[in-house]
Amino acid sequence: MGRVRLLLTSLLYLLLVIGIWVLEEYEESHLGITVALTYSPHFFWLIPLFLLMHSAFRKKNWAALDVQALTLIFVMVALMNLRIPTPQECTGHPLALMSYSTHQGQVSAFVLQNILTVHQPEVVLLQDTAPSTSMYISSLKRSGWFTAEHQGLITLSRYPLKKQQGLSSVHALVTDLQLQRRTVRIINVLLPEVRDPLKFQLQARTHQGVLKQILGLASRNTVIAGNFNAVPHGLWVKPLRARYSEAMGLGFGYTYPTFLPVERRDQVWYSGGLCHQKHEVLPERGSDHRAIQVKLSVN
Template structure:
């Protein structure tokens, strides 16, 4: 028999049939691989993008673990279990980041941050929701020119405001009943996205509130500018003495590299009694993630945190109650 005949009888690897179980094993391996790629966010923006989906990785690892047990693949059981525990400990680190304290006669400071979504047509319900919460500080995002008239009830209710309504999806409007000492708008990135700074008085002590909405890190340039903006905000906060609150749509999850850089550079912390990992964006999607946050510095602690109802936006509002843990 010739070599050609032997070669013809030998099946090609590419032509070998793959069983359904084999395909499932390949998918399982890919799912576990993405879990670990998400831990390499500091090296490339695509890895950091994967890191946002820790909740989904946790579920995927649990499914793979069950599948591996069913298939009796001991190596896969071990890999799935380690990956499951890895994701669980990352998420659990943000389950409770502060201790509950007893009120000392001071009324808690209530703050609301809400990305209302620029094309959201449900203006009335959204604004009624804001009014009902009755927060001391309100930070609304994506309030473009189409929202100008709808914001009038807030202008009536709150004595102080700072609005930037001409930046489309990055418009921002802040309202407060706290005594306002000064306010300003800082612009970041090549797109000059606005960030608002309010210098307030809170129970006789200075309080700086910063409302932010960086662009989503989707793509090389946007990811670079996203990190740069978070880093620059971190530098600003680092130079502020006293209590600081930074709130908004960060387009960042608590465990991503951009958030780590911000907190490391600024001294900001979540410092929350309630977990900060529940999703705030995409709650009707399988890829829902927590990207709307309130971070603090100084003597403040988040003693209560709630995620609001659906109001026509792809985001839910976040309402927190802050208390002073210690004297500055």
């Protein structure tokens, strides 16, 4: 590939990924191609880029490499959701919250107990559980945990539960925690998947409709967390991002699939009145998702 041709190809690829980002962020007609792009992993866009970079290195085409470096930054930040958080001063009461999608209860009681022992969360949100998980949760009540369950969603808390409500229509479990003199609303969610190529548009509308209903459940100090079955990118996440901040540290925070995570499907969002201190993806395996734990501060 000639030097000029390589440079032009690199420029065209940069324009292509910018065009993809524009489609995902601003195209509101739910075209099939837009839905497919939004709900698909974005690391694939690195493969052609790395091939171009390899060719540019071999030919010492520094102009092409400059364009490719710019493209790499754009793909990582705009498409792959690389987060560079701004420091926050958190002075309120700390709250350690963990979320884990257990893939139809495949995570054993031993693994769950090990996670609770090692990471010491104060609030645990489990999604996609099975009856065997409920049996283990029942035993935790005797050790001081407050529990709430609804259709495979389980919320555990070291703090008293003032209120609990399961919503079948949106697959969400709402609990209000009494944290000192403050009430914190925790919404444990499992959003529907968008993965059938023949039903992308219908499933995307369902996914976004469910999120809209969940947003109507919020109160002053609210945390919405769980398995969103989508990366936090594109039009679907804009209503959420307008009212909430994502509890994310430096990096990608990928949780799915567990053996080589390339998507941040498991997320924690918090409203005003709360402050984010720390986020980590836990190393334990046992599900098709990794667990995440965040530390928030209730101001």
